Amino acid sequence: MSETANVALDFRNIDILFDRSGRRGAIEAALARLDAGETREEISRALKVTVGVAGANLGVARGEISVLMGLSGSGKSTLLRAANRLNQPIRGEVRIGNGSAWLDIARCDGDTLRELRKTRIAMVFQQFGLLPWRSVRDNVGFGLELRGMAPSVRREIVEEKLALVGLSSWADAQVHELSGGMQQRVGLARAFATDADILLMDEPFSALDPLIRRKLQDELMDLQKRLKKTILFVSHDIDEALKIGSRITIMREGRIVQTGTPGDITLRPINDYVADFIRHMNPLPTILAAAFMRRFRDLPVRPDGLLDAGTIAIDQHAPTAHVADRGVVMRACGEWEPGAVCIVPTHMSLGEVIVMRQRSGFPVLVEEDGQLVGVCDDADIYQALSGERRRG
């Protein structure tokens, strides 16, 4: 949490507990046991207190999409909802930059909280949370209406946000006339309408069909390129998290297990739990050539000085490729032609590498900064597909 200058939202030592017992002092007793190192189950059984989140520290940088990942009950939604105090943290601070100063959302007074919710932090819900008796237009304008903005002023903003999500022609429709995907676009437009800089998204696409879900993910990423919001996004889907997240936080039983970029998480899982998560992702779009290629330094050298990459041999110094002692043409994958060995950049995905391997009939070479650095052959591809990943 050292890069404070660029942090828009900062969770510090957050504990969120829910008292199911109704007894006075139950929360305090639970905190004492939590500090003594007891587990969630023990505390829950002994005191009827649910530990939602324990000791969570997370900084969300301005303009990034930070994804909270975990199984159900891992506390990811609970932590998200602390950001606008739909859940009240028992201990810890939720700091939001307010001009030059910091403001603690967990402890500010009611008026300040409402002001933050109206202008700084908007939210998108899993079940959309639209008001079914209102038209699309009036749903999008809901936040502005709560601010007391006059209908005539509101209208223009609402039109603009509806155009943003591609629903201009549906402004006067009733919510129930829309499909699930369209309803969530209304939810997005409603969140954008207040021009809040922070967006909380609580599994916004989980209730949608897979096709629609992917479409909305793409749309969200397109919008994000233009709008540059700070987004905190909850998901239980590792593929979704790797696709849209610039930073991913894995949670388990109320605690943060690992925070990092998609690369950190996939290549350097901190423990078996995270590794297990990664094992269940779809590897084709997420694993990059850099992660599974064999580096030249690991290849055996033939007596004639060439690197032995199975069906082809590579002269690292020339640089040329040889098949059965005959030179073959090398082409970057954009200009590839039949008969040539394909060269791909390090950020090429596993799926794309497979396509080039299959088309060219040769192992695929990988270049970095204009230099050939590695090769992807069948063995490397199978290894990547089977989840046996190289680390480091």
Place this chain on the structure above:
Amino acid sequence: MMAPEHWITAHKIPVGTAMAAVIDVVRHYGLGVFDAISDVVGACADGLTIMLLDIPPLLLVAVAIVGAWFLRRSWKLVALIALGLLFIINQGYWNETMATLSLILFSTLCCMVVGVPLGVVSAHRPRLAQVLHPILDLMQTLPTFVYLIPTLILFGLGTVPGMISTIIFAVPAPIRMTQMGIARVPRSLIEAGEAFGATERQILWKIELPAALPLIQAGLTQCIMLSLSMVVIAALVGAGGLGVPVVRALNTVQVDVGFESGFVIVLLAIMLDRLCRSKEPAQ
């Protein structure tokens, strides 16, 4: 030797006398208040009846038809109202119908004014709902004649005790339905309001009440029907309206008058029910 049950009978718990004493005290100290209520409520209800009777029946029928059209836009309903009202004129029960109508409208208005806010408050405070629940049960199950007696003592003969009894009988409906409606508003909608910075008042007016509207409307319809079922009992304590010919027919064993006024009451009930029922089923 005295049998145990005789001992139990000999030591009667003074439930009845206690209630009588309470009513006595209330009457003694509250006479002015009850007289005032009696005067105001009586004047309003009777005033409404007189106003309705001042309008020529056919003009009122026309107004009802136009009103029904604008409210529901259904030819079937308009036909029902037109034929129903003409039938009432034909049978010669127009004046009684107007008296009953003003009694129902006025007591329903009172019920809604009291019931909806009470329902909202009790939905927000489960403790209050717990206290209210048995009281509402008591109001609806205690035989009507029983509380007719104290209302008679407190308010005297006439329209007012009939109306008060009607309100006591009918007001649980809007309270219960409003409470149920508000309590059933999905948590996610309220959170959507909170997340966008709504105040408690904004959540009530912009989320809870609109979401509960179908049930509140059902409460209104129920309230009207319950009020209508009280017209005969109200007539016993001197309220005017369609109950009067029923009571008279009962006393003089006139089958024809009994059925005539009975049919008119049923007809009125059907017309009011169709008018108030919500247009589309709640989602």
